[in-house]
Amino acid sequence: MTVHDLGSLGVGKTLTTQEFAVRPSDLTAHVESSFLGQVIGTCEECLSTGSxxxxxxxxxxxxxxxxxxxxxxxxxxxxARHEALREHSMVVRSVGRVRALGELMVGEPITGTAEVRFRSQRNPGSTHLTVEVELHRWQGGRRTTLLGFEAGLELRHAAPAAA
Structure with a gap:
């Protein structure tokens, strides 16, 4: 289902991600960005991805x-890669009410859901959503929730490609 206008993303709509995992490179990027955030301007050019x-x-x-x-x-x-959002740019405006309900391991296959709790189109060309997000692990055919949080998202309609 490709959504060209975000009209079908009403309150109560649930989006489910495909299975994914946190990769070692994600941890590397997190460590480096945290480090650079602490020493911004101090020899940044000496660092490269994975250093x-x-x-x-x-x-x-x-x-x-x-x-x-x-x-x-x-x-x-x-x-952001979900089929319903793929043709739009997504900007995360806020993350709040984080609830860690279990430990997520690097490399572990997980899925996520995001339920639309609020939707607004006050500004032309963008849609604001508040979503309740959960990360899940599947074990023995049973779903276990590992993490839950609320996120405020702004979706902008992508400009058509120039021919």
Missing amino acids: LAGDGGGGSPWGRVCPTSVAIDRMLAAL
């Missing part, structure tokens, strides 16, 4: 607990 953290040449990151902020970022990225 602070890596897999160390051995061992799998499986079994490593994923920081909540990284899990939230990956979930929002997976939501």
